[in-house]
Amino acid sequence: MSQTMIAARAPGIRGRPRNKGTLPVLILFLPPALLVFTLFVILPMGEAAWYSLYDWNGYGLPEKFIGLKNFELLFRNGAFRQALMNNGLIMLVSIAIQIPLALWLATMVSHRIPGAVSFRLIFFMPYVLADVAAGLIWRFVYDGDYGLFAAIASFFNVASPYVLADKNLAIYAVLGVIVWKYFGFHMMLFIAGLQSIDKSYYEAAEMDGATRWQRFRNITLPLLAPTIRLSVFFSVIGSLQLFDMIMPLTGGGPSNSTQTMVTFLYSYGITRMKVGFGSAVGVVLFVICVTLAFGYKRIFMRND
Amino acid sequence: MTDQTIIAGKSLTEPSVIAPRRRREVFSKHRMSFVTWLYLYASLLLIAAVVLLPLLTTAVGGFKTLGDLRVNPFGLPNQWVWSNYLDILAGARYWQMLGNSLIIAVLSVILTLAVAAMAAFTFAHVKFFGSGFLLNYFLIGLMFPVATAILPLFIRIRDLGLLDTYWGVVLPQVAFGLGMSIMLFRKFFQNVPHELFDAAQVDGCGYIRYFWHITLPLSRPILATVGIVAFVNSWNSYLLPLILLNTEGKYPWPLGIMVYQGEFSTDWQLVLAFITLTILPTIIVFFAAQKHIVAGLTAGAVKG
Numbered sequence: 001m002s003q004t005m006i007a008a009r010a011p012g013i014r015g016r017p018r019n020k021g022t023l024p025v026l027i028l029f030l031p032p033a034l035l036v037f038t039l040f041v042i043l044p045m046g047e048a049a050w051y052s053l054y055d056w057n058g059y060g061l062p063e064k065f066i067g068l069k070n071f072e073l074l075f076r077n078g079a080f081r082q083a084l085m086n087n088g089l090i091m092l093v094s095i096a097i098q099i100p101l102a103l104w105l106a107t108m109v110s111h112r113i114p115g116a117v118s119f120r121l122i123f124f125m126p127y128v129l130a131d132v133a134a135g136l137i138w139r140f141v142y143d144g145d146y147g148l149f150a151a152i153a154s155f156f157n158v159a160s161p162y163v164l165a166d167k168n169l170a171i172y173a174v175l176g177v178i179v180w181k182y183f184g185f186h187m188m189l190f191i192a193g194l195q196s197i198d199k200s201y202y203e204a205a206e207m208d209g210a211t212r213w214q215r216f217r218n219i220t221l222p223l224l225a226p227t228i229r230l231s232v233f234f235s236v237i238g239s240l241q242l243f244d245m246i247m248p249l250t251g252g253g254p255s256n257s258t259q260t261m262v263t264f265l266y267s268y269g270i271t272r273m274k275v276g277f278g279s280a281v282g283v284v285l286f287v288i289c290v291t292l293a294f295g296y297k298r299i300f301m302r303n304d
Numbered sequence: 305m306t307d308q309t310i311i312a313g314k315s316l317t318e319p320s321v322i323a324p325r326r327r328r329e330v331f332s333k334h335r336m337s338f339v340t341w342l343y344l345y346a347s348l349l350l351i352a353a354v355v356l357l358p359l360l361t362t363a364v365g366g367f368k369t370l371g372d373l374r375v376n377p378f379g380l381p382n383q384w385v386w387s388n389y390l391d392i393l394a395g396a397r398y399w400q401m402l403g404n405s406l407i408i409a410v411l412s413v414i415l416t417l418a419v420a421a422m423a424a425f426t427f428a429h430v431k432f433f434g435s436g437f438l439l440n441y442f443l444i445g446l447m448f449p450v451a452t453a454i455l456p457l458f459i460r461i462r463d464l465g466l467l468d469t470y471w472g473v474v475l476p477q478v479a480f481g482l483g484m485s486i487m488l489f490r491k492f493f494q495n496v497p498h499e500l501f502d503a504a505q506v507d508g509c510g511y512i513r514y515f516w517h518i519t520l521p522l523s524r525p526i527l528a529t530v531g532i533v534a535f536v537n538s539w540n541s542y543l544l545p546l547i548l549l550n551t552e553g554k555y556p557w558p559l560g561i562m563v564y565q566g567e568f569s570t571d572w573q574l575v576l577a578f579i580t581l582t583i584l585p586t587i588i589v590f591f592a593a594q595k596h597i598v599a600g601l602t603a604g605a606v607k608g
Binding site for chain 1: 336341344345347348351352354355356357358359361362365373374377378415418419420422423425426430432438441442444445447448449450451452453454455456457458459460475476478479480482483486510511512515536539540542543547557558561562565572575576579582583586587590591594597598601602
């Protein structure tokens with residue numbers, strides 16, 4: 001008697017109740033998502049690969065097949081090579097400066113001190129703002145006539161630097177804004193990670209007389225490793241798609257010194273309606289994303 | 305007694321740690337030395353100042369005259385000029401931009417919630433041929449920025465006759481957010497106790513009614529999370545509307561603010577007032593609903 005009851009309930013317990021009524025669900029619930037996703041994500045990605053082999057202005061059908069010529073032009077283009085280097089630099093700064101800064105702040109605001117919550121919110125606030133707004137605000141701060149640098153220069157009575165108009169300085173100015181805007185996000189991830197560490201480890205370490213650094217090095221860092229790997233992953237993917245913030249700051253200039261892959265795609269592919277060439281940029285971006293994402297996941301995130 | 309054993313145990317390896325250990329015992333009772341305290345607050349205040357200074361300068365700068373701004377970009381205004389702000393608030397432009405952003409964001413949220421929740425429900429509860437494959441198909445979308453397919457996307461939207469319409473922006477936006485939304489929903493739905501479903505089945509309730517009457521009412525937290533992510537992404541988005549809209553009357557605020565800056569680029573005081581007013585809704589909502597927003601924006605990261 002009890003056995004038959006268990007048997008009857010078993011499918012339900014396994015969470016896969018096989019019963020009538022699955023067909024209407026499949027027919028009603030899946031197609032909207034499938035349609036939207038296929039039409040606006042998967043097909044365009046496939047088409048980017050297809051169009052990248054053509055010289056095409058977007059009207060009529062792509063007919064002028066030119067093989068890999070677009071890619072050849074792309075890698076010969078100095079502005080694109082600059083863009084690749086800038087994307088690499090952005091990635092490097094995000095990992096080497098932003099993440100340690102975020103981690104340091106996360107450990108500080110995780111103390112039970114008055115005002116900790118307010119500090120967290122203040123640090124997170126720039127992340128909530130649109131990149132465009134952040135870019136415009138900093139365009140003012142960097143402005144050689146009105147901004148912070150102008151004020152500092154006039155205080156010391158020297159000629160004011162036009163940071164964003166200087167092709168050697170502009171990229172560092174951009175990097176500063178990136179760190180300003182995004183460190184709070186990583187800090188929040190780390191706070192969440194820190195909260196999940198069992199306090200008894202620290203108590204035990206204190207009993208053993210471990211210094212603050214030893215506790216950080218031997219408890220916090222290893223236990224936070226999954227969060228750090230995740231944070232690095234977000235930095236990498238995020239730095240590849242940087243566009244919104246660059247446009248108000250420099251638009252990729254001066255003389256292409258702050259170009260990223262996406263700003264390059266915009267100014268060389270989209271505004272000139274070079275669909276084939278622009279799609280080639282998209283394909284390169286795609287390949288870099290796949291390689292980094294899968295490579296990174298395979299190497300570092302296997303156990304997470 | 306315990307004190308002695310610790311000292312004894314520790315002295316084997318590191319005899320010199322006795323003094324610092326005493327200090328940390330005080331620390332462990334959540335009191336810290338004055339030096340530590342000073343270091344902590346000085347650092348936090350410094351970073352908070354760096355975060356807030358550009359924002360405050362922007363807001364205060366909107367109350368200045370151009371001449372005042374030039375002489376004194378960071379102090380309080382000589383004379384508070386309200387007309388910069390009031391003129392913008394009295395004009396139609398500002399409200400129209402915010403209205404456009406709101407329409408696009410609300411449509412995106414509704415469509416995302418509907419489409420993603422339904423798809424995730426099938427993935428969570430119905431086992432069918434190819435379900436694993438299909439789920440992975442959607443998860444591909446997590447990895448790629450819109451930029452990879454932006455030109456083919458433009459051509460698709462144009463050929464569908466959706467160029468320069470709200471839906472033309474909404475559909476790709478929803479599509480690129482689907483992967484993350486489906487993932488978040490599915491995780492949540494899987495954790496709804498299966499006994500509920502069994503009970504509903506006994507009462508003759510099919511999948512669709514179960515979804516509508518039981519799953520959805522239980523899913524308010526995840527609906528809020530996914531909704532917030534979709535809303536913030538849409539509210540701040542720049543690249544898609546930049547390419548898919550060309551009538552200024554339809555521009556959402558990130559685009560509108562760039563146009564405004566282009567028009568009044570020499571009148572920084574107006575631009576600053578405009579920036580302040582456009583980011584004001586974000587900041588108000590952020591502080592009003594900070595818990596939900598922080599949780600929402602880091603949810604994908606923490607749970608993914």
